[in-house]
Amino acid sequence: MSVLKYLLQKEFRQIFRDPSILKIIFIMPALQLIIIPLAADYEVRNINLSIADHDHSVYTQQMIQKIKSSGYFKLVNYSSTFQEAFTSIESDKADIVLEIPANFEQNIVREDHASLFIAVNAVNGMKANLGASYLQNIILNYNNQIRTKWIQFPPIPPQTNIKVSVSNWFNPMMSYKYFMVPAVLATLLTLLGTFLTALNIVREKEIGTIEQINVTPVKKYHFILGKLIPFWILGLAVLTIGFLIMRFGYQIHPVGNMLIVYLFASLYLLVILGLGLLISTYADTQQQAMLISFFLLMIFIMLGGLFTSIDSMPDWVQKLTWLNPVSYFIEVIRMVVLKGSGLSDIKNHIFVIIGFAIFLNSWAVWNYKKTT
Amino acid sequence: MKQFFAFVKKEFFHIWRDKRTLFILLGMPITQIIIFGFALTNEVKNSKMAILDFSKDAASSQLVQKMSVSKYFDATTVLTNYQEVLPVFKKGKIKMILVIPQHFANDLQHGNQAHIQLICDGSDPNVANTLSTYASAIIKDFQTAIVKEQKLPYRIETDIRMMYNPELKGAYSFVPGVMALILMLTSAMMTSIAIVKEKEMGTMEIILVSPLRPFSVVIAKAIPYMILSMVNVATILLLSVYVLDVPIRGSLLLLLSEGLLFTITSLALGLLISSITDSQQVAMLISLMGLFLPTTVLSGYMFPIENMPLPLQVMSNLVPAKWFYSIVKTIMIKGLGLSYVWKETLILIGMTVLLFGLSIKKFKTRLS
Amino acid sequence: MINQNVIIAEGLTKIFGNFVAVDHISFEVAKGEIFGFLGANGAGKTTAMRMLCGLSTPSSGKATVAGFDLFKDTEQIKKSIGYMSQKFSLYEDLTIRENIQFYGGIYGLSKKQIQEKTTYLVEHLHLQNYQNSLVKSLPLGWKQKLAFSVAIVHDPAIVFLDEPTGGVDPVTRREFWELIYDASERGITVFVTTHYMDEAEYCNRVSIMVDGRIEALDTPKNLKKTFNSLSMDEVFLKLARKAVRGE
Numbered sequence: 011m012s013v014l015k016y017l018l019q020k021e022f023r024q025i026f027r028d029p030s031i032l033k034i035i036f037i038m039p040a041l042q043l044i045i046i047p048l049a050a051d052y053e054v055r056n057i058n059l060s061i062a063d064h065d066h067s068v069y070t071q072q073m074i075q076k077i078k079s080s081g082y083f084k085l086v087n088y089s090s091t092f093q094e095a096f097t098s099i100e101s102d103k104a105d106i107v108l109e110i111p112a113n114f115e116q117n118i119v120r121e122d123h124a125s126l127f128i129a130v131n132a133v134n135g136m137k138a139n140l141g142a143s144y145l146q147n148i149i150l151n152y153n154n155q156i157r158t159k160w161i162q163f164p165p166i167p168p169q170t171n172i173k174v175s176v177s178n179w180f181n182p183m184m185s186y187k188y189f190m191v192p193a194v195l196a197t198l199l200t201l202l203g204t205f206l207t208a209l210n211i212v213r214e215k216e217i218g219t220i221e222q223i224n225v226t227p228v229k230k231y232h233f234i235l236g237k238l239i240p241f242w243i244l245g246l247a248v249l250t251i252g253f254l255i256m257r258f259g260y261q262i263h264p265v266g267n268m269l270i271v272y273l274f275a276s277l278y279l280l281v282i283l284g285l286g287l288l289i290s291t292y293a294d295t296q297q298q299a300m301l302i303s304f305f306l307l308m309i310f311i312m313l314g315g316l317f318t319s320i321d322s323m324p325d326w327v328q329k330l331t332w333l334n335p336v337s338y339f340i341e342v343i344r345m346v347v348l349k350g351s352g353l354s355d356i357k358n359h360i361f362v363i364i365g366f367a368i369f370l371n372s373w374a375v376w377n378y379k380k381t382t
Numbered sequence: 383m384k385q386f387f388a389f390v391k392k393e394f395f396h397i398w399r400d401k402r403t404l405f406i407l408l409g410m411p412i413t414q415i416i417i418f419g420f421a422l423t424n425e426v427k428n429s430k431m432a433i434l435d436f437s438k439d440a441a442s443s444q445l446v447q448k449m450s451v452s453k454y455f456d457a458t459t460v461l462t463n464y465q466e467v468l469p470v471f472k473k474g475k476i477k478m479i480l481v482i483p484q485h486f487a488n489d490l491q492h493g494n495q496a497h498i499q500l501i502c503d504g505s506d507p508n509v510a511n512t513l514s515t516y517a518s519a520i521i522k523d524f525q526t527a528i529v530k531e532q533k534l535p536y537r538i539e540t541d542i543r544m545m546y547n548p549e550l551k552g553a554y555s556f557v558p559g560v561m562a563l564i565l566m567l568t569s570a571m572m573t574s575i576a577i578v579k580e581k582e583m584g585t586m587e588i589i590l591v592s593p594l595r596p597f598s599v600v601i602a603k604a605i606p607y608m609i610l611s612m613v614n615v616a617t618i619l620l621l622s623v624y625v626l627d628v629p630i631r632g633s634l635l636l637l638l639s640e641g642l643l644f645t646i647t648s649l650a651l652g653l654l655i656s657s658i659t660d661s662q663q664v665a666m667l668i669s670l671m672g673l674f675l676p677t678t679v680l681s682g683y684m685f686p687i688e689n690m691p692l693p694l695q696v697m698s699n700l701v702p703a704k705w706f707y708s709i710v711k712t713i714m715i716k717g718l719g720l721s722y723v724w725k726e727t728l729i730l731i732g733m734t735v736l737l738f739g740l741s742i743k744k745f746k747t748r749l750s
Numbered sequence: 751m752i753n754q755n756v757i758i759a760e761g762l763t764k765i766f767g768n769f770v771a772v773d774h775i776s777f778e779v780a781k782g783e784i785f786g787f788l789g790a791n792g793a794g795k796t797t798a799m800r801m802l803c804g805l806s807t808p809s810s811g812k813a814t815v816a817g818f819d820l821f822k823d824t825e826q827i828k829k830s831i832g833y834m835s836q837k838f839s840l841y842e843d844l845t846i847r848e849n850i851q852f853y854g855g856i857y858g859l860s861k862k863q864i865q866e867k868t869t870y871l872v873e874h875l876h877l878q879n880y881q882n883s884l885v886k887s888l889p890l891g892w893k894q895k896l897a898f899s900v901a902i903v904h905d906p907a908i909v910f911l912d913e914p915t916g917g918v919d920p921v922t923r924r925e926f927w928e929l930i931y932d933a934s935e936r937g938i939t940v941f942v943t944t945h946y947m948d949e950a951e952y953c954n955r956v957s958i959m960v961d962g963r964i965e966a967l968d969t970p971k972n973l974k975k976t977f978n979s980l981s982m983d984e985v986f987l988k989l990a991r992k993a994v995r996g997e
Contacts, residue, residue: 030661030663030664030667031663034667037671038667038671041671041675042675045675045676045679045680045694046675046679048690048691048694049679049680049685049690049694050679050684050685051685051686051689051690053507053508053511053689054686054689055688055689056688056689099545100716100718100722101722102708102712118536118537118538119536122536122537123536123537123538123539124537124538124539125538125539125540125541126538126539126540126541127540127541127543128540128541128542128543129543129545130542130543130544130545131545131546132544132545132546132547132548132550132554133546133547133554133555133711133715133716134554134555134686135547135549135550135551135552135554135555136425136550136552137686138544138547138550139550142542142544143515145540146540146542149538149540150538152538153536153537153538156536156538157536160536161536171494171495171525172490172495172496172497172498172521172522172524172525173495173496173497173498174497174498174499174500174517174518174521175497175498175499175500176499176500176502176514176518177499177500177501177502178502178503178504178507178510178514179471179501179502179503179504180471180503180504180505181504181505181507181510182504184504184507184510184511185507186506186507186508188505188507189505189506189507189508201670205667209663209666213663292402293402295400295579296579296662296663296666297400297403297572297575297576297579297662298400298402298403300575300666301402301403301406301407302402302406304670305406305409305410305413308410308414309413309417312417312418312421312422313417313421313422317422317684318422318423319426319506319509321426321427321428321429321430321477322423322425322426322427322428323421323422323423324420324421327420327421341474344505345472345474348505349471349472349474349503349505350472351472351473351474352472355472355473355474
């Protein structure tokens, strides 16, 4: 195995001498782990509200006050015509317009009911839905407030009331970052692993060094191991850097045993590097290698549950997820870090990943033998 | 001029011959649209729910039934005691547990009061919140069904109108984003790599001593990618209109012009990148980190900008894709005209000029 | 009887689709010989050499290299040959020492042997002050000489050189050929392709390929007599004119 030793020596020398690789290994994780979790937040807050008030009564003032103090809305416009209010939606200054008709207070008290008109900018459907329901909720609460002022309810409520209490486990501050940071780390490892491997091998193809190696007694499996091992080690190093950022930067204390993640990551890296190797056998230029990797990884990552939940996907897509190695890693890392899942909980994932590793690497090696 | 076109033709041949790259460049928008259009959604559906029912009476079964038929929940797992809660969460499939205490039916009938507990997996706070909101709504519904009368006095009714997107389709907000992303990728990244590749191979010198001015050379390299980008824009628009039912409400001409503008902006970015590095690998990684990442995350198409911490909000203003995204939404979905996007358009033009200026300067210093 | 021929080719052929790159060539190369393999671009010489190195499988024919069968003992052949291509030989981002160490190591030399070889090589080529510099910083002429020396670091039976002296001045080329003579005297057979006709004069024997076939094979002196020419240039022109395949 001393041939392998010399190969590894050369690889490591080359890697550490390449300034761009070092920058990538350190800067990329830092950038991604900092920007994405900070930016990624689907919660709807700071909804810009524009109000057209034709009533100006005590009730409207109270209601507006309640809306403002809810914390969800920001009053950006208060006018007396609907037209003016609506222009703010067109110019994107407001997300929602609330129109309060004339005689609002009067109508509630005398006619027993009054209507409010709400126009929502629904280009972003989900934001619109949530925004509208928050507003409705606040109005409903205010409605009850008015009602209780006018009617006294007896001790046994005349109408049935079910009290619902909600408790959220594993994420005490309900912080989206808890959810995102481990997953971003998984994504990072995936991107780095495949890219670096694929680019590295294709670069050797382009320059001609692979041919030189082919003339020597170095066997194909030596060469492949000589490529996989350094990047495997590098992958685990990046994982460690990521964990440090997670632990000390985001104060996320893993509930489960980190060694389990390392174990899974070791196996997962074999899959990812194998994919890089496979791609390198289909690419003739670095440009191709990069594009193919990017294309494939983009699909895997998007469908892997990073940004949107897999459960929301249509059935046929969910079944496709079984073929997506990235989804397994994202799931495992979230489960172990946030919920403390153990080996027995992820044993299916482990088997699947081992299967992937064997399949991808066999294909890659077979293809590599064929084409060089 | 003739030499210029000869050069452009040569560049076209390069790209045309590289079928793999071409296939991916043209296929990417299609895949993205399909994935976003049919697979990804932030809507929560079919979430796995477990039931911990201590009453097992008529009322509790009714409630469980209501949960099961709702499109939001897949309530098939049944637990028998509290000890099972943690392990089932750890296994990862169950997102929420509905706990119904003993004497549920009894409490409802005789005391008019009952207590339901929802235990959520808070790992994904969004999903947890949404699920508890939906579950609470279903429970309220259940409650209302028990209450006979329903004309309460002193009612405020709300009439809600969803503008521009009455069916609340997710596609409306991501199609513009996909457009920005694909343009950025094709125009900026590919161009920068093509130029840097020439530098790496050493053929740049040969070109520089040709009768063609160096900057014309660079532009000639960019033109095929620009055309590819516009082809991609057309693909995206066609798919959006005919496959995803996303309308183009505003002026198509204005939309395409803005698309062209953004292509040029991306181009300028690509040029800048190619002027600061000689290695393809580095160009690719700068493109990824400096283009792709900000475009996806900071342009507002995946995550709302107003939620981000202030520094990121400021950074997002520097991302050309953010302005383009806003422009496309306004024209395509809202159907408004130039008077509503002139500010953003001006910003894009300004950025383009600045980027071109910077790259020219960098090129000149390198050549001398 | 021990066969003194280190390369024996019989009817070696390589076909790509409909294109016959190498058309049933047969020849022998003796131990210690400097054998020049000439031909115009596209004549098939690089393809032929790649077959002998084990980089490409012949479509038909037989060959023995360093005593081993080309088809059955490819691994043994690889241990016994050295190779220097015009596209690449050394890792630019490694130092001189590191390159020697790497190639020495993968050819199975012991640490001590590597150390000795390194000292010898570096002195011989007067590169002592540069042994820890990256190869990419060396001028082309030095790179070529170094590449050749590294190609024979394991004292192979044969070394294959593919257009090794491109792009340098005649003095440097001459110096390179001094190294080739050295190697030949040590018993290493040198199989070199070139299109510099003056270099053809330095070889013991020369073969000229045209359109995939060997049209001439003899010592330079005899070739000039046979073709009634004053220089190898003329010999080549006379043969090449018959060629159908150009660049």
